[in-house]
Amino acid sequence: MSFSHREETRGDRLLDILTDEAAGMRLIVSRLGAELVSIARRDASGNWIGFLYRDNDLAKPERGWANHATVMGYFLHRLKDGRSTYRGQRIEGGTHSFLRTKEWHLDRSLNAGGRLTYAITRNDYTFIEYPLNVSLSLSYELRDEGVHAAFSFENHETQLSAHVAFGLHPGFAAQRFESFKLTMPPGLYRRHLSPDNYLSGETEEIEFDGGEMPFARDNLPGSYILELADVPDRTFVYEDAPRGRTFLLNFGEVPYVTLWSDGGPFLCVEPCWGLTDHHKQRPFEKKEGIQVIPPRGSLHAGFSMSPRLRSSR
Numbered sequence: 001m002s003f004s005h006r007e008e009t010r011g012d013r014l015l016d017i018l019t020d021e022a023a024g025m026r027l028i029v030s031r032l033g034a035e036l037v038s039i040a041r042r043d044a045s046g047n048w049i050g051f052l053y054r055d056n057d058l059a060k061p062e063r064g065w066a067n068h069a070t071v072m073g074y075f076l077h078r079l080k081d082g083r084s085t086y087r088g089q090r091i092e093g094g095t096h097s098f099l100r101t102k103e104w105h106l107d108r109s110l111n112a113g114g115r116l117t118y119a120i121t122r123n124d125y126t127f128i129e130y131p132l133n134v135s136l137s138l139s140y141e142l143r144d145e146g147v148h149a150a151f152s153f154e155n156h157e158t159q160l161s162a163h164v165a166f167g168l169h170p171g172f173a174a175q176r177f178e179s180f181k182l183t184m185p186p187g188l189y190r191r192h193l194s195p196d197n198y199l200s201g202e203t204e205e206i207e208f209d210g211g212e213m214p215f216a217r218d219n220l221p222g223s224y225i226l227e228l229a230d231v232p233d234r235t236f237v238y239e240d241a242p243r244g245r246t247f248l249l250n251f252g253e254v255p256y257v258t259l260w261s262d263g264g265p266f267l268c269v270e271p272c273w274g275l276t277d278h279h280k281q282r283p284f285e286k287k288e289g290i291q292v293i294p295p296r297g298s299l300h301a302g303f304s305m306s307p308r309l310r311s312s313r
Contacts, residue, residue: 002020002021002022002023003018003019003020003021003113003114003142004018004019004021005017005018005019005116010058011058013030013031013032013058014030014031014032014103015028015029015030015031015037016028016029016031016106016116018114018116018140018142020114020142023142023145024041024042025039025040025041025042025142025145025147025307026038026039026040026041026048027039027040027116027140027142027147028040028056029116029118029140030058031103031104031105031106031118032101032102032103032104033070033071033099033100033101033102033104034071034099034104034118034138035067035068035069035070035071035100036052036068036069036140036147036170037052037055037056037057037058037068037069038050038052038055038056038068039051039052039055039069039147039305039307040055040056040307041307041308041309043309049245049309050173051172051173051245051247051307052068052069052170052171052172052173053065053068053171053172053173053264053265053266054066054067054068054171054173055068055173064262064263064264065171065262065264065266067169067171068170068171069168069169069170069171070096070100070168070169071096071099071100071138071166071168071169072096072097072099072100072165072166072167072168072169072270072272073096073097073099073136073151073164073165073166073167074097074098074099074130074134074136074164074165074166075091075093075096075097075098075165075284076096076097076165076166076167076272076273076274076275076276077095077096077165077197077258077272077274077275077276077277078095078096078197078198078276078277079091079092079093079097079277079281079284080198080277080278080279080281082094084277084281084283084284085283085284086130086131086163086283086284086285087131087283087285088283089131090128091128091129091130091131091284092128092129093129096169097129098125098129098130099120099136099166102120102124102125103124104118104119104120104124104138105118105119105120105121105124106118106119107119107137114141114142114143115139115140115141115142116139116140116141117137117138117139118137118138118139119135119136119137119138120135120136120137121135122134122135122156132155132157132160132162133155133156133157134153134154134155134156134157134162134164134293135153135154135156136151136152136153136154136166137151137152138150138151138152139152144304144306145306146248146304146305146306146307147304147305147306147307148302148303148304149168149302149303149304149305150300150301150302151166151273151299151300151301151302152298152299152300153166153293153298153299153300154298155293155294155295155296155297155298155299156296157295157296158295158296159295160295161292161293161294161295161297162292162293163284163285163287163290163291163292163293164273164274164290164291164293164299165272165273165274165275165287165289165290165291166272166273166274166291166301167256167258167270167271167272167273167274168270168271168303169268169270170268170269170270170305171261171266171267171268172238172240172247172266172267172268172269173240173243173245173265173266174240174243174265174266174267175240175242175243175265176242176265177217177261177263177264177265177266178217179240179241179242179265180238180239180240180266180267181212181238181239181240181241182212182213182236182237182238182239182259182267182269183210183211183212183213183236183237183238183239184208184210184211184212184213184214184236185210185231185232185233185234185235185236186208186209186210186231186233187208187210187228187229187230187231187232187233188205188206188207188208188229188230188231189205189206189208189226189227189228189229189231190203190204190205190206190226190227190229191203191204191205191206191224191225191226191227192225192226192227192275192288193225194222194223194225194276195222195279196279197222197223197276198276198277198278198279199225199275199276199277199278199279199288200278200279201278201279201280203227205229206226213259215259217261220259220260220261220262220263220267221260221261221262221263223258223259223260224258224259224260225256225258225272225275225276226256226257226258226259227255227256227289228251228254228255228256228257234250234251234252234254235248235249235250235251236248236249236251236257236269237249238267238269244309244310245307245308245309245310246307246308246309246310247305247306247307247308248304248305248306248308249269249271249303249304249305249306250303250304250305250306251271251303252303253301253302253303254271254272254273254301254303255272255273255289256271256272256273256274256275256289257269257270257271257272258270258272271303272289273289273291273301274287274288274289274290274291275287275288275289
């Protein structure tokens with residue numbers, strides 16, 4: 001077998017390093033937030049070439065976005081003013097909720113070959129963060145020379161359905177902000193307008209023939225929130241031609257995609273199962289795109305990312 005796994009402590013971070021020597025691919029995951037901090041491939045000279053923004057760099061930047069590929073959930077994006085109500089009970093959370101601040105557990109029983117699986121249970125969050133007993137496992141698997149991310153929720157409540165919203169917030173590196181290109185597949189997109197990061201309730205239908213994203217880069221700091229209303233082939237292609245790096249993103253199971261950058265040398269292409277709050281806030285269970293898990297039920301969803309180097313094997 002070509003897979004190897006080792007642990008590394010760097011400062012206050014515990015990292016898992018998963019390598020597929022045959023394919024020349026490597027993942028580095030921080031157990032804080034179960035965040036991918038590196039997706040890398042070997043080049044023809046044997047050097048590891050990273051694909052994420054600030055790939056494998058855990059130092060705090062002087063300015064700008066400080067992350068790599070943040071896990072979002074159960075709230076997803078913002079709760080207005082950091083709080084909301086869920087079935088009449090107050091809940092509170094940060095920009096992308098509580099999962100990014102938790103130390104996840106590596107579930108060794110589910111790790112096999114090229115897979116790392118992390119778990120969050122009822123013991124890991126407070127009732128004000130989320131009042132129900134819902135567990136989550138998140139797997140990153142190296143396969144087919146790509147990375148498959150899989151979310152698996154279990155609702156342990158016997159009487160109540162559970163509401164969750166979740167996703168991943170990966171930033172793909174570029175030589176500079178102007179150099180990246182995102183090719184979007186043809187289809188019908190529904191843009192959800194979100195001035196000041198909250199939904200206004202207005203939407204815009206976009207019939208797109210396929211090609212480079214039809215959106216102004218200058219507005220990326222305000223986000224483009226897109227519902228894949230009728231997009232049959234949900235394969236997006238991110239390219240940074242000056243550095244010879246390409247990402248194929250298979251979003252076949254993904255209902256929403258958010259595009260964002262703060263103007264730095266990266267673009268976030270975020271698969272989402274749920275959206276931010278409305279300006280006129282709704283209860284959490286009424287949020288746009290909320291996912292519902294029946295009592296004792298489960299929910300499974302995922303997507304794939306395939307990094308390619310111009311000189312990769």
